Amino acid sequence: MKISRLLDNKHRVLLTFCLLGNAVAGSVVEPIQPLEPRKGLDQDIVVLGKRLFHDTRLSADNTVSCAHCHKLDLGGSDNMPVSVGIKGRFGIINAPTVYNLNAHVAYFWDGRAPTLESLIQAPLRNPVEMGTDWPEVLDKLKKDRVLVEAFEKNFPDQGMTSETISRALADFMRSLVTLDSPMDRWLKGDEDALTERQRRGYRLFKNYGCIACHQGRAVGGNMYATMGVMGDYFRDRKRPVSEADKGRFNVTGEQEDLHVFKVPSLRMVAWTSPYFHDASAATLDEAIVTMARYQLGREIPPADVEDIKHFLHALSGYHPLFRERE
Ligand code: HEC
Ligand code: HEC
Numbered sequence: 001m002k003i004s005r006l007l008d009n010k011h012r013v014l015l016t017f018c019l020l021g022n023a024v025a026g027s028v029v030e031p032i033q034p035l036e037p038r039k040g041l042d043q044d045i046v047v048l049g050k051r052l053f054h055d056t057r058l059s060a061d062n063t064v065s066c067a068h069c070h071k072l073d074l075g076g077s078d079n080m081p082v083s084v085g086i087k088g089r090f091g092i093i094n095a096p097t098v099y100n101l102n103a104h105v106a107y108f109w110d111g112r113a114p115t116l117e118s119l120i121q122a123p124l125r126n127p128v129e130m131g132t133d134w135p136e137v138l139d140k141l142k143k144d145r146v147l148v149e150a151f152e153k154n155f156p157d158q159g160m161t162s163e164t165i166s167r168a169l170a171d172f173m174r175s176l177v178t179l180d181s182p183m184d185r186w187l188k189g190d191e192d193a194l195t196e197r198q199r200r201g202y203r204l205f206k207n208y209g210c211i212a213c214h215q216g217r218a219v220g221g222n223m224y225a226t227m228g229v230m231g232d233y234f235r236d237r238k239r240p241v242s243e244a245d246k247g248r249f250n251v252t253g254e255q256e257d258l259h260v261f262k263v264p265s266l267r268m269v270a271w272t273s274p275y276f277h278d279a280s281a282a283t284l285d286e287a288i289v290t291m292a293r294y295q296l297g298r299e300i301p302p303a304d305v306e307d308i309k310h311f312l313h314a315l316s317g318y319h320p321l322f323r324e325r326e
Contacts, residue, residue, distance in 0.1 A: 036179075037177055041171055046172050049168035049175075076271075077098075077268075083095045086128075094276065099268050101116065102218075104222065105223065110262070117163070178322060180325065181314060197307055198310045198311045202314075209296050214266050226261075227260075237280060261277055267315050268316055269315065285305055
């Protein structure tokens with residue numbers, strides 16, 4: 001932490017890349033690890049959380065549930081540039097997936113929520129998302145005897161409160177792990193789990209240096225980075241810089257956090273177009289080209305882009321709410 005504070009972003013990336021490069025060469029340590037189910041979750045609380053996740057009473061006019069923007073069968077996002085909340089109101093930023101959040105440093109693009117529990121009130125209160133607040137939600141849900149009883153059973157000391165609702169939703173999300181992706185089967189020793197092309201894509205992903213930021217279990221989510229380490233992305237984008245574009249600066253107020261974002265997990269990336277916080281890339285090809293250009297200072301040939309894309313497709317696994325195993 002201290003070392004990385006002393007380095008500017010460009011050097012931080014190069015340093016990580018060198019360290020990882022050494023760890024990879026000549027050893028079996030891979031910079032990406034397979035996902036594992038979250039242990040220790042109470043299944044009854046998870047089921048309760050699942051019910052709440054799909055409950056439109058969590059919004060002011062009973063039209064919008066969490067699943068409205070985080071479509072679990074479509075990869076946990078909504079495939080919209082910005083989300084649409086109550087009364088057709090538009091949001092200001094692209095919705096990320098809710099799958100595979102367990103290994104994240106913090107939540108939201110700018111990392112402003114330290115835990116999944118603390119995150120819940122944000123969409124609830126956001127006037128363009130659910131537009132309500134706890135007293136109103138509790139008032140509605142407390143009229144539902146079945147739900148109230150389920151809370152009393154699972155949280156005997158507390159019953160239904162804003163904390164227990166948040167806890168149930170958070171535990172449900174902790175259970176949303178996509179297992180047995182081709183990449184994970186390959187990491188666990190199944191040589192044939194990846195195609196030739198996907199293996200080449202993974203090698204390129206490491207060799208170009210994507211791995212310096214997208215790594216670990218979630219292939220991202222475990223660090224922050226500037227959007228535009230090697231080039232001025234926001235100048236070239238030719239669109240005025242918005243509040244959302246400021247990223248982590250909005251949380252810390254530090255100049256060095258301007259345009260810094262949580263590195264997104266690439267685990268479900270084949271499903272979650274469009275890409276980037278501003279949805280500026282409609283396709284994975286575009287996203288890969290932009291990343292190479294602005295994060296690594298490289299123009300990479302179309303054949304390599306294609307191979308990396310094939311590799312990224314190998315990162316989607318299975319979850320009963322997403323898709324069944326073949
Ligand atoms: C109107 C659409 C909408 C609704 C409804 C909504 N979300 Fe979101 N969600 C978003 C958007 C947009 C973001 C990104 C916000 C940001 O990063 O500033 C987000 C971010 C998140 C994240 C952070 C993921 C990450 O990678 O850090 C989680 C978790 C999440 N939402 C869960 C929920 C839950 C639980 C609910 C229901 C209580 C909910 N959302 C309701 C649109 C929505
Ligand atoms: C310096 C760190 C860094 C490097 C290196 C890097 N990325 Fe990223 N990546 C990020 C950040 C930060 C974002 C989010 C940017 C934004 O939304 O404005 C991102 C976003 C993405 C996205 C979009 C994900 C989504 O859900 O919207 C893809 C795809 C991606 N990166 C792939 C790659 C590939 C492929 C490479 C190598 C060619 C690469 N990245 C190199 C930091 C990095």
